[in-house]
Amino acid sequence: MTSYERPILADSNEPPFGGASLDLESQQPSTTAALGNTDSNRSLLQQSSHPVALVFHVLFRLIAVVLYILPNIVSADFVFMFVLSVLLLAFDFWTVKNVTGRLLVGLRWWNEVREDGTNVWIFESRDPSIPVNATDSRVFWGTLYATPVVWGLLALFTLIRFNFEWLLVVIVAIVLSGANLVGYMRCDKDAKQKWSGLADQAAGAGALGGLMSGMVMNGVRGMFTRS
Template sequence: SHPIAAFFFLAFRLGAILMYLLGSFFTDNFTLVFVVTILLLAFDFWTVKNVSGRLLVGLRWWNEIQEDGSNKWVFESAHPDRQGNSADARLFWWVLYATPVLWILLALTCIFTLKGSWLVIVVIAIILNVANVYGYTQCDK
């Protein structure tokens, strides 16, 4: 069990969502809400990609730029004999897949309410979350 990795896995994701949803209740400064939410999304992306995935499910991915300018995706998995914690794995996969769905619903809300500036935050969140979903889905194969 890796409670610290699980805590930060949830904290950055939940923090970004809560800042996006509730930030305007605490301040009228959209720029502050934007910057804090993007920072939390960036912390989440890096933590999931480099720490949480490795500790909670034994997977890691990254993208290398080749000398010819092309991209090469690299996938790493723990030794097959690794004893993983099923609660950690369940938490990781459920939250990994549920978060982009939530951001997509928030994007639809932005579109229907014509809040273009808020949609920028949501699009960035979707891109970062879908990149992790794609990377870990490929790793798990």
Template sequence: MNTDDTVLEFGSENEPRVKKRVIHPVACFFHLFFRVSALVVYLVCGLTTAGFVSSFIAILLLLSADFWTVKNVTGRLLVGLRWWNKVDDDGKSTWIYESRKPAAMKKHPVKPAESRIFWVSLIVCPLIWLFSLFGLIFGLNVKWLAVVIVALILNSANLFGYIRCKFTSRKQIGSLATKYIGSQIFNSMAGGTQEETNTPVSSETF
């Protein structure tokens, strides 16, 4: 992929250029807001006599907003990763897992605080929904079963996608390092007469 990476620094237009622990506060907020709100609405409505249909719709809307936000916005801004699906002219579907280009990563490095916010919430929320699923099954409460299953699927899809992105980026770094070391050894054995060749950029970067 040859598209240029774009990083939006929300809320920092009029502030001095200083090192910050969080440079995307709005992205961090919405990364947590939708998924936490869905859990809160589910827990509150499960303990009260609130209308099931309205609660069901509200939770699904929050889950959908969370899935779209995490998949398309916060993953790219907070950790430099993204995953998406491409359908070619023949109708073949391909899942693509990408990491930010090394040059862009040096210019806009991932902040440890933002990375922790991203990964902790990405892992913890599916676990909470999973425990809720077991609770409903053992408690023979099928009323909220559909909501919890949908929540678990959407949360797990983002978790799986970004884990694939993470491992793919590490494999790329290892592959590039292996190719570079191998080429250096080969050139040394050949007497250093061969010109160094550039390793092509992987298609799994953006």
């Protein structure tokens, strides 16, 4: 398995899986919003740079959890609730993978299978000079880590109550949410390594340039000071 990364560019028109392209430049948070607002009277949506994306980042998975718990409290048609839960989980997976990750934290990942059968992880990341909204980042990563844990607890609850027919929903939820978690963890790690390497290269180039400049200046000075 191999991987490579591409920085997200504002004029990039190549979306993953043939989806709609998103213009990051038009979606960048303002400096004021990115620095955050410490006013406790402001809601999360007011502090967010992308409130609509923030809502949908949580909405589908929250409804899926509620629909999963609901049949255990009241009588409901199993087939209907099962299909609806799986659809919501699929919507959540696609939304988080292709939209909210890009808008909220400037990351995007996907996996391609090449003609030779090898899997390739592809990562894109926003330039670190563009700040990420602190509220968006906290909600994104918090829900990303919490979702598999919640479904794991629901799996234990299902096993204790011997509701094995609902276990398939839990398995689908853990697989999809776990895939997004692993994908974004790898994407974030890759972005940090990439931008850190570029910073080191820039620092090295600056030091070399300073050394060469000093040598040239010393040589020029020497030419004019020789007797």
